[in-house]
Amino acid sequence: MGLVKLNDLPQLQIADGVVARVVTAESVSVMHVQISAGSPIPEHSHHHEQVVNVIEGVLELTVNGVKHNLTPGKVMVLEPNVVHSSKAVTDCRVVDVFQPVREDFRGTSFAGYSQKD
């Protein structure tokens, strides 16, 4: 797909205070996320492997009930179907990698995390 300008992609509202632009390649989705301080993402799971890369800020990520404070330099690898949630301690900039592609992120809106897939 070549060159992608993030601002040309739809801005997805992932949760209150959580907005993202998602680059959908052939085999992976790369999500550029901005999270406002204090904003939570509720507990959820999905069949994709996920790699969470905090670029700026502090993100409290809870994995199987265990809290981790992610900062730049700490990367979380989430196995498929693991239950996780997060809360931004500060404003955060995050790059999330998913494999396989997140089909639910292809559109112009996101249905939300009320259900597990």
Place this chain on the structure above:
Amino acid sequence: MGLVKLNDLPQLQIADGVVARVVTAESVSVMHVQISAGSPIPEHSHHHEQVVNVIEGVLELTVNGVKHNLTPGKVMVLEPNVVHSSKAVTDCRVVDVFQPVREDFRGTSFAGYSQKD
């Protein structure tokens, strides 16, 4: 594999002025790269899909002979086997995503880009 501290990973010398820490998940490799201004990565190709995310700086990326100046907000998706090279216009911080896993990045050193794979 859970939580990974980048500083606990081997620092790979990708080229002169190009150092990286690579998170090897099950299905993808996520490479956190620091490139010094002026440093080139020679022309090469590989069978992995690659997504180039410039976090800071300006990276001149040449794809099939066409030059692109990547800055934060511009993401390049490279199809498998496409020939590419780069030169850092400024100091750069880059997150590269590869699928499948880069087996050649698993070790404590990197053999270099003198050969195509």
